[in-house]
Amino acid sequence: MDAARRVLDADVEVRGGKITAVRRRTGHGHGAGRALDCSGLILVPGLVQAHIHLCQTLFRGLADDLTLEDWLAKRIWPLEAAHTPDTVYWSAMLGAAELLLGGTTAILDMETVRHTDAAFQALEEIGLRATAGKCLMDAATNSAGLFEPTGRALQEAADLCARWHGAAQGRLRYCFAPRFAPSCTGPLLRAVSDAAEKAGAVMHTHAAETPVELELVKRATGQDEIAYLDSMGIAGPRAALAHCVWVDRESIGQMARAGTNVVHCPSSNLKLGSGIAPIPEMLAAGCHVALGADGAPCNNRLDGFEEMRLAALIQKPRLGPDALPAAKVLELATLGGARALGLEHEIGSIEVGKRADLVAVDLSGPHGQPADADLASRLVYAARAADVRHVVVDGRIVVRSGRLLTADLEEIRVKANAAARRLRRAVGL
Numbered sequence: 563m564d565a566a567r568r569v570l571d572a573d574v575e576v577r578g579g580k581i582t583a584v585r586r587r588t589g590h591g592h593g594a595g596r597a598l599d600c601s602g603l604i605l606v607p608g609l610v611q612a613h614i615h616l617c618q619t620l621f622r623g624l625a626d627d628l629t630l631e632d633w634l635a636k637r638i639w640p641l642e643a644a645h646t647p648d649t650v651y652w653s654a655m656l657g658a659a660e661l662l663l664g665g666t667t668a669i670l671d672m673e674t675v676r677h678t679d680a681a682f683q684a685l686e687e688i689g690l691r692a693t694a695g696k697c698l699m700d701a702a703t704n705s706a707g708l709f710e711p712t713g714r715a716l717q718e719a720a721d722l723c724a725r726w727h728g729a730a731q732g733r734l735r736y737c738f739a740p741r742f743a744p745s746c747t748g749p750l751l752r753a754v755s756d757a758a759e760k761a762g763a764v765m766h767t768h769a770a771e772t773p774v775e776l777e778l779v780k781r782a783t784g785q786d787e788i789a790y791l792d793s794m795g796i797a798g799p800r801a802a803l804a805h806c807v808w809v810d811r812e813s814i815g816q817m818a819r820a821g822t823n824v825v826h827c828p829s830s831n832l833k834l835g836s837g838i839a840p841i842p843e844m845l846a847a848g849c850h851v852a853l854g855a856d857g858a859p860c861n862n863r864l865d866g867f868e869e870m871r872l873a874a875l876i877q878k879p880r881l882g883p884d885a886l887p888a889a890k891v892l893e894l895a896t897l898g899g900a901r902a903l904g905l906e907h908e909i910g911s912i913e914v915g916k917r918a919d920l921v922a923v924d925l926s927g928p929h930g931q932p933a934d935a936d937l938a939s940r941l942v943y944a945a946r947a948a949d950v951r952h953v954v955v956d957g958r959i960v961v962r963s964g965r966l967l968t969a970d971l972e973e974i975r976v977k978a979n980a981a982a983r984r985l986r987r988a989v990g991l
């Protein structure tokens with residue numbers, strides 16, 4: 563994924579967490595370092611998913627086949643309100659384990675209103691690169707279990723930012739995460755824009771996911787949602803807006819001019835029946851686009867390969883088979899995600915000077931053959947998360963031969979199940 567999109571038969575040398583050389587393959591390691599044998603495998607930049615809710619991983623299978631409004635009000639908000647530090651921790655561990663094992667090395671994550679420290683602790687331990695933030699919900703219309711007064715919400719966000727922005731040698735970062743326009747007041751959105759600018763942090767929110775949401779914002783503000791967010795300072799290269807399904811030409815032009823990041827979540831948009839985001843139109847207008855799986859209860863996987871394949875496929879019935887080709891989708895899943903995290907100079911490609919976030923994929927199975935076919939096509943249309951063999955984040959081997967090295971998967975399974983049972987009991991599901 564360098565500027566020339568080169569495909570090389572090469573060794574990648576990593577020192578101090580950085581890629582220090584990409585050179586012709588010699589078959590043996592250079593110098594005194596350890597070698598991770600990737601012969602026969604395809605080494606790609608780690609996938610970046612720019613819209614995830616780790617706090618919802620325990621809700622997988624508990625909120626199926628509902629409209630977004632019912633999905634939120636009847637299931638997701640009560641479950642989030644029932645979270646404890648322990649359940650947030652195991653929800654994050656379960657989600658992060660799935661992401662790492664499936665070749666995702668970096669995420670932009672929206673947590674719930676409380677216990678965000680517990681999610682950061684899990685991320686610190688398991689070794690995923692993450693920009694995460696507590697969810698901000700200060701509008702009086704919010705469900706009682708999640709509502710917070712503006713000042714308290716902003717203060718906790720600032721405290722979390724001070725603790726976690728740049729932690730784990732820069733692998734962890736903070737984002738300011740208003741849930742979506744209808745759940746936030748104007749003063750909070752403006753304060754978020756200022757705080758993000760001051761901290762050098764990303765703003766992460768949902769936008770234009772359903773017509774109901776657009777109507778709510780229109781009634782409250784008299785403005786189109788994208789224009790309203792723009793007027794509050796939630797726009798530009800620091801902003802990542804998940805979904806953007808219901809956007810017209812004007813909104814698309816506005817996001818393109820501002821350099822706002824759009825995060826496309828095709829599985830989530832299909833499962834909740836939200837619609838198909840006009841991604842090819844956004845790209846043609848010059849918008850910055852990344853991909854994300856959203857949360858486990860609206861997907862129900864956190865599989866970056868699945869999102870790539872679906873992102874390409876869902877445009878084709880509408881615009882023809884040449885809409886959103888494989889190579890472009892691979893770019894959205896790597897460099898596009900890196901840009902949404904504000905890390906385009908750090909990750910997203912295998913290039914000297916970038917952080918070593920690398921994934922080795924095994925496409926020797928029948929579904930990955932023949933081997934001479936176009937590599938982007940094999941990765942986007944044929945590869946699966948289960949094909950991931952090795953994963954390196956920030957120069958550290960976190961998955962080797964399909965095995966998670968940084969946490970005990972069996973323990974995660976047991977503890978996550980117990981935590982999910984507690985949450986279900988708490989909300990009577």
Ligand SMILES: [Zn+2]
Pocket residue numbers: 613615768804856857
């Ligand atoms: Zn979401």
